[in-house]
Structures are given as C-alpha cells and as structure tokens.
Amino acid sequence: MAIPPGVSxxxxxxxxxxxxxxxxxxxxxxxDEDIGLYRDAYSPLWEEPEERLASAAIAPTTTExxxxxxxxxxxxxxxxxxxxxxRNLGYGxxxxxxxxxxxxxxxxxxxxxxxxxxxxxxxxxxxxxYFDLYRHIQDRGLKVWIDCPxxxxxxxxxxxxxxxxxxxxxxxRDHFHSHCGLEAVLPNGDVIxxxxxxxxxxxxxxxxxxxxxxxxxxxxxxxxxxxxxxMGFHLLPAPExxxxxxxxxxxxxxxxxxxxxxNELEHAGLIGQPGYGSPLAARxxxxxxxxxxxxxxxxxxxxxxxxxxxxxxxxxxxxxYGAPAVIAAHIAYAKDRFTRDIPGATFEDGELLRFPLxxxxxxxxxxxxxxxxxxxxxxxxRGSDGHLWFAPVIPKTGEAVLEAQRVFMDVFARRGGPAxxxxxxxxxxxxxxxxxxxxxxxxxxxxxxxxxxxxETMREIIKVAAEHGxxxxxxxxxxxxxxxxxxxxxxxxLLRLHETIKDAIDPNGIMAAGxxxxxxxxxxxxxx
Amino acid sequence: MxxxxxxxxxxxxxxxxxxxAQSDATRQKGNEVFQYWCATCHGRGAGMPGxxxLTxxxxxxxxxxxxxxxxxxxxxxxxxxxNGAAIMPFFRKTEVSDADLDxxxxxxxxxxxxxxxxxxxxx
Numbered sequence: 001m002a003i004p005p006g007v008s009x010x011x012x013x014x015x016x017x018x019x020x021x022x023x024x025x026x027x028x029x030x031x032d033e034d035i036g037l038y039r040d041a042y043s044p045l046w047e048e049p050e051e052r053l054a055s056a057a058i059a060p061t062t063t064e065x066x067x068x069x070x071x072x073x074x075x076x077x078x079x080x081x082x083x084x085x086x087r088n089l090g091y092g093x094x095x096x097x098x099x100x101x102x103x104x105x106x107x108x109x110x111x112x113x114x115x116x117x118x119x120x121x122x123x124x125x126x127x128x129x130y131f132d133l134y135r136h137i138q139d140r141g142l143k144v145w146i147d148c149p150x151x152x153x154x155x156x157x158x159x160x161x162x163x164x165x166x167x168x169x170x171x172x173r174d175h176f177h178s179h180c181g182l183e184a185v186l187p188n189g190d191v192i193x194x195x196x197x198x199x200x201x202x203x204x205x206x207x208x209x210x211x212x213x214x215x216x217x218x219x220x221x222x223x224x225x226x227x228x229x230x231m232g233f234h235l236l237p238a239p240e241x242x243x244x245x246x247x248x249x250x251x252x253x254x255x256x257x258x259x260x261x262x263n264e265l266e267h268a269g270l271i272g273q274p275g276y277g278s279p280l281a282a283r284x285x286x287x288x289x290x291x292x293x294x295x296x297x298x299x300x301x302x303x304x305x306x307x308x309x310x311x312x313x314x315x316x317x318x319x320x321y322g323a324p325a326v327i328a329a330h331i332a333y334a335k336d337r338f339t340r341d342i343p344g345a346t347f348e349d350g351e352l353l354r355f356p357l358x359x360x361x362x363x364x365x366x367x368x369x370x371x372x373x374x375x376x377x378x379x380x381x382r383g384s385d386g387h388l389w390f391a392p393v394i395p396k397t398g399e400a401v402l403e404a405q406r407v408f409m410d411v412f413a414r415r416g417g418p419a420x421x422x423x424x425x426x427x428x429x430x431x432x433x434x435x436x437x438x439x440x441x442x443x444x445x446x447x448x449x450x451x452x453x454x455x456e457t458m459r460e461i462i463k464v465a466a467e468h469g470x471x472x473x474x475x476x477x478x479x480x481x482x483x484x485x486x487x488x489x490x491x492x493x494l495l496r497l498h499e500t501i502k503d504a505i506d507p508n509g510i511m512a513a514g515x516x517x518x519x520x521x522x523x524x525x526x527x528x
Numbered sequence: 529m530x531x532x533x534x535x536x537x538x539x540x541x542x543x544x545x546x547x548x549a550q551s552d553a554t555r556q557k558g559n560e561v562f563q564y565w566c567a568t569c570h571g572r573g574a575g576m577p578g579x580x581x582l583t584x585x586x587x588x589x590x591x592x593x594x595x596x597x598x599x600x601x602x603x604x605x606x607x608x609x610x611n612g613a614a615i616m617p618f619f620r621k622t623e624v625s626d627a628d629l630d631x632x633x634x635x636x637x638x639x640x641x642x643x644x645x646x647x648x649x650x651x
Contacts, residue, residue: 034621037610041617059622089617107622127622131568152568363574375569379577381615382584445612 001030002055004078004100006522015076019058019102022068027108029057038086038103040093042386042443044451044458044478052095052477054081057103063183063191063229069104070227070510071189077508080104081515082227084126084158087151090389090440090476091162097477097514098523104227113230114206117142121180121206123232126157130373144235145371147172149430152373157231161221163474165430167368169272169321172236173430176221180209183230184220187506192226206232222474223498224512225505239321242370244350245331248279248312249342252299255314256398257341262316263396265337267433270330272369275317278424280306296406296423312346314426319369324352387440388454390461392470394427394435401427404437407468411461417453436473462486477514484517499524551634558635561628562595565619570594578616598639605633 003012019028029035038054045051058080060066073080081101086094096103110127115137122144124133130148133156137144147166149159158164160175172178181195195211196202209217219225249258265271280287280302287305290297306313318334320327331349338345353361353370367374381387394400405423412419420439427435441458444450458479462472466486475483484495498518502509509520563571569578572593583592591597609629612618624632 029621033610037618037620039618041612057620057622086620086623087617093617094620105620105622107620367575374575375577376575377577378569378615379575379580381577382581384615386615386617 001032001035002053002100004055004102005098007076007078011076012078015072015078016056018072018075019056019069022072023058023060023065027059027061027065029059029105038083038094038105040089040095040476041445042089042093042388042476043095044388044441044443044455044476046443046445046448046451048448048451050478051099052097053099054096054103055100057105059105059108061108063109063185066104066106066109066185066227066229067189067191070185070187073102073510074187074189074508077510078102079510079513081512082106082126084155084161085129085153087153087155088158088162089151090387091474092476095477097480097512101513106227106229109229112136115140115142115144115235116206117144117235117237119207120144120235120237121232122146122156122235123181123206123230124156125230126155126228128157129153129155130159134371134373143238145238146233146235146373147175147178147371148368148373149175150368150377151375153375156233157228160231160233161228163221165436167273167366167430168371169236170266170269171432172234173273174432175233176218177432178234179217179231180207180234181205181211181232182217182220182228184226184228186226187508187511191229193230197232206234219501222516224502224515224518226511236371238355239323241322241324241327241352241354243320243327243331243352244317244369245320245334246315246317246348246350247334247338248315248346248348249338250306250312250344251303252306252313253398254342254345255401258314258316258338259396259398259401261337261341262318265318265334270320270334272319272321274319274429276426276429277315277317278313278426279311279315280313281422281424283309283311284422284424291423296409302423324354327352384442385445386443388443388458388476389474390439390441390458391428391436391472391474392465393431393473394437394470396433396435401435401437403468404470407464408437408439408461411457411464415457415460431473437470458482480514481517554631554634555638557628558631558633561624562632562635565624565628566594566632569616572596581614594636597636598641600636600640602633602637605629605636 003009035054035056038057043051058069060069079098079101081096082104083094084106086107106126108127109125111125112128112133113123115122122133130146130152133146145168147168149164149166160179164175166173166175181197183191183193183197185191194217195205195209197205198211220228262274266274290301320330335347353365357365394404405421405425408421409419412421428438429435441454442450443454459482462482471486472483487494502518503521506520509522513520513523569576579592606629609624610618
C-alpha cells in the first residue's frame with residue numbers, strides 16, 4: 001500500500017483509523033489485492049511508472065459518511081477521488097488523476113430515492129446503475145423512460161457528471177443537461193443542495209433546476225469542488241410506439257443537405273437521435289485505388305461507383321417516437337422534405353413497435369434507442385484489451401464532417417499505421433446540437449508499445465483538432481491537461497477562473513486533484 | 529446394528545443433508561448474483577457480447593454461455609472476475625464481494641466434475 005503524496009506515515013495511520021470509524025472496517029480497502037481493483041482496466045499507462053494508482057479506497061453508504069470521510073481527508077490533507085459505479089472505461093475507469101489518492105467508492109450508495117411518472121423525474125444516489133434504475137421502473141410499471149449510454153453498468157449520476165450522453169430523444173440524451181438538482185459534500189464536509197433543494201421541504205427539487213440565485217451545478221461536472229451524493233433527472237414520458245426510417249441519398253455532396261434537413265427535423269422535435277452511415281464503408285477494398293489518390297478520392301468517381309453498385313453515398317436512420325398516428329405523420333412529412341430537397345432520396349421503414357415489446361421484438365430492437373440498458377457495445381472487439389476515446393466536438397454540418405475526415409486522415413497518413421478514419425466515417429450524434437467525431441484508440445495490458453503509440457497519437461491529434469477549432473468534450477485523466485490546454489482563450493482565462501474557484505472552495509486541494517486539468521495550488525507546477 | 533453405530537450414521541446423514549442444503553442455498557444466491565452482474569454480458573440469448581465472443585473463440589467445442597459450461601474450475605472463475613480478460617474489466621469488491629464471488633463460483637461449477645472425478649477422467 002502506497003502512502004498518499006505529502007502525508008506523513010503517522011497522519012496516514014491515524015487517518016485510516018478515522019476512516020474506519022466513519023464507515024466501518026468493511027468500507028476501508030487497503031490491501032494491494034483490493035486496491036489493484038481500482039486500476040483503470042483500459043489505462044493507456046498500464047504497468048508503466050506513470051500509471052495513476054490509488055493508495056486506498058473508502059466505501060461509504062450514506063451522505064453523512066461521505067461528509068465524515070471528507071472531513072478526515074481535509075484534516076490530514078489526504079487527496080481523495082470520488083467514483084460512482086467506477087465504469088468510465090475509455091475515459092479513466094475507477095482510477096484517480098493523482099497517484100496516491102484515496103478513492104471514495106460510492107457504489108454502495110445505491111438507493112433509488114424516488115421515481116415519479118406523473119411529473120416525470122427520478123432522484124438517485126451515485127451507486128445506482130442504469131440497469132438498477134431501469135429495473136426499478138419496470139418492476140413498478142412506471143410510465144417513464146430513461147436515456148442510457150452504451151454501457152448499462154454506468155451510473156446516471158456519474159455519467160452526467162462526466163457530461164455523458166445517450167440515444168433516445170432530444171436533450172434527454174445530454175445527461176447533465178437533463179439533471180435537475182443535486183446534493184454534494186464540499187471539501188470541508190459541508191453538505192449542500194442546489195436548485196429548489198436548497199429550500200428545506202422543497203416540493204420540486206427534481207423539476208425546477210434553478211431555484212433562486214446563481215446556478216453552481218456545473219462546477220461539479222468534470223470538476224473537483226465536491227462529491228455529488230444525490231441527483232435528480234428529468235425523464236421522458238414512455239412513448240406509445242417507436243419506428244425507424246432509413247433515408248439513403250445518392251451523391252457524396254448530398255451530405256450537406258442531408259445533415260441540414262436532419263438538423264431541422266431533430267431540433268424541431270420530430271425525430272430522436274439520428275444515426276449516420278455510408279454504404280460505401282463496407283466496400284473500401286473495392287475502392288482502394290481511388291482512396292489512395294493524393295487529396296482524397298474525387299466525389300464524382302465515388303458517385304459513379306455508388307450508382308453502378310446501386311448503393312447510396314450516405315444513409316441516416318431517423319427515429320420516431322410517440323403515438324402511431326403522430327409517427328406516421330412525421331414520417332410522411334420527413335419523406336416529403338427529403339424528396340423535395342435531395343433528388344434520388346430513398347427510404348426504408350422499420351417495423352412500427354408498440355410498447356410493451358414482444359420478446360422477439362426485444363431481442364432484435366436496438367435497445368439503447370428505446371431506453372433499455374445493455375452491454376452490446378462491448379461486442380465485436382475480439383483481441384482488444386480496451387480502448388481510449390478521442391472525442392472532438394465538431395459542427396453539425398456536412399462541410400464540417402468532410403473537413404474532419406480530411407484533417408484526421410492526414411494525421412494518420414503522417415504517422416503511418418492503420419487509420420481510424422476514412423472518407424466514409426461519420427460522427428457520433430449523441431449531442432443535441434453538435435457532433436462528436438469519435439475515435440477509439442487501442443489499449444493493451446501486455447504490450448506497452450501499443451499504449452505509447454496511442455499516447456503519442458492522442459497528444460498530436462488533440463493539438464491538430466484545436467488548430468481547427470475543435471475541442472474534446474471528455475478525456476481520460478492522462479490527457480485532461482492536454483485537452484484543457486487547448487481551451488486557451490485569453491491566456492487560459494477560463495482555467496484561471498477554475499483555479500481561483502478551486503483554491504477558494506478547496507484550499508487544501510484534497511478533492512480530485514488534476515480533474516479536467518484543474519490542479520490545486522500546491523500541485524499546479526505539474527501541469528503539462 | 530448397535531446403538532452407537534446408528535447414531536453415527538444418523539449424524540453423517542444429517543451433516544450431509546445440511547451441507548447439501550447450504551450448497552443449494554449458495555448456488556441459488558450464485559445464480560442471483562450471476563444474473564445481476566454477469567448475465568448482462570454472459571447470459572443466454574441474443575445480444576450478449578461475452579457469450580458471442582466465447583462462442584466465436586471456442587468454435588462449437590464449448591458452449592458460449594457460461595451457465596452451460598461443464599468444465600469451469602473455481603480457480604478460473606475467481607481469476608477472471610478479479611483480473612479481467614481482454615476487453616472484460618475486473619470487478620471491485622464493492623461490486624462483487626468475496627462472498628458473492630464464492631456464490632457465483634459455486635453456481636458456475638455446479639456441473640463441472642468434482643476434483644476426484646476430474647482426476648479419474650484423466651486416466
């Protein structure tokens with residue numbers, strides 16, 4: 001067991017005793033075997049000296065216990081790092097930013113406080129997973145949907161606090177945006193509630209998010225000024241039915257009107273999350289010569305190939321939610337608009353699914369699209385030990401997608417090795433008002449050269465993205481300094497404000513040091 | 529049959545049935561913990577990435593669903609839960625406790641040969 005940095009052995013021993021007094025023997029983990037389970041399974045620094053490792057873990061079960069743990073840590077200036085379900089894989093897992101931190105593992109705080117299906121909200125603790133919340137709702141027959149990310153074992157609260165995203169309808173997909181009110185323990189152990197929750201006996205904590213006065217909730221997301229112990233969320237009323245229609249457009253340059261029109265439908269609330277693709281992506285082997293052309297393949301050559309093969313250039317899966325008659329009207333309207341604006345657009349409608357689904361429908365439906373948590377995203381990754389996400393935010397236009405393809409393909413061409421991007425790569429569409437041009441870099445637990453190469457590419461590609469006005473929305477601890485450095489407007493004025501706030505709220509710098517590149521004063525020199 | 533002998537027999541039978549009942553309860557708990565923690569990836573049925581990956585790995589030589597396996601050893605089950613395997617991460621004790629892991633193990637090896645039987649099959 002390592003001792004946290006800057007803490008004397010005597011203080012450490014006393015603190016451990018006080019942690020035990022706070023949470024009991026069964027809530028304090030100090031053996032190497034137990035602490036090893038807090039490593040990031042997808043760490044890009046696995047087994048290297050810089051790997052971020054915990055010194056111990058504490059597992060409280062109540063807000064009062066969290067408060068006591070934080071008071072002890074603050075008393076002895078012990079760095080702590082909270083995790084919810086600890087499953088933020090690809091963005092850091094359950095490991096801290098600063099090695100030697102004590103992980104405050106909130107998995108045992110697993111109560112669903114309330115779900116209301118007349119006013120459509122939930123209030124949960126950090127250890128509740130999407131699976132748990134879904135089961136709670138199903139067991140009681142409540143008429144609400146949750147919006148889940150790919151891995152159902154994640155925490156709605158933890159996911160929202162890392163600006164996580166999902167797959168159903170509108171702004172519900174932005175999980176922090178759809179939160180409403182939170183409870184947090186500050187670095188001095190004080191417990192606050194935000195929004196209406198600040199009013200004792202409030203009746204609308206999870207419904208009206210602002211309460212009165214300035215909103216501070218954002219400081220707790222990707223931040224390090226407290227440990228969030230409860231959070232409310234707005235939930236989507238369960239729709240009667242769901243249907244998809246896939247629109248295919250013939251020409252490469254149709255990507256511009258395609259995205260423009262889909263934006264209009266989406267931002268007006270007619271469709272849920274759109275899903276873009278290219279039928280040509282599966283035919284890359286046939287297009288090898290064209291793809292090798294300097295400056296990329298000419299659009300007209302790709303169009304000719306697509307036409308000869310009776311394939312389109314781009315597709316978009318449109319998702320419709322609501323009453324069957326409303327869905328039918330929205331599909332008809334969407335088809336009319338595409339047909340008018342994009343000559344040659346074709347459509348393929350999916351089955352109209354009415355809820356509850358039959359077992360057969362359940363087996364074949366894309367579960368995240370209908371708010372059912374699952375782990376299907378982990379399929380098809382044989383031979384991989386994990387992945388590291390690069391997640392730059394780009395504008396929601398066809399022009400931006402084509403530019404991002406070119407810019408990132410250039411990075412891979414320059415560096416050699418397999419390219420993660422092709423002229424057919426399309427962005428992720430979780431965010432309501434922007435795209436994420438997502439890439440998953442390989443991670444190995446047996447070959448450090450794989451990770452070293454991944455790290456070099458990440459550092460370079462973060463800079464290249466920033467030069468084009470694209471920043472990442474989320475990153476693993478090993479790259480949070482790099483990403484924050486890109487957000488440098490006016491001599492990094494925003495980071496300087498974060499540091500001012502950090503020093504004021506957490507003068508001993510105990511809370512999640514280094515999170516999002518925000519270091520406490522005494523560690524600030526280590527910033528990249 | 530003398531009285532002492534009958535008492536001994538009765539004691540042996542009682543302890544055997546108690547051990548059986550205890551084992552049965554552990555397996556039942558193991559089944560529940562497995563369904564909660566493992567079946568979302570390793571369950572039977574469609575869309576289970578762990579089951580799909582193991583089906584591909586064993587190419588029909590072994591079942592893809594862990595609950596259908598008859599060759600799992602306690603050591604293998606414990607090792608994978610605490611060390612992960614390829615893309616599968618390891619699980620913390622606040623998720624799967626040591627007692628839960630014992631129960632999962634008991635459940636998954638219920639159809640595996642006992643140590644003695646395994647030695648016999650090797651001859």
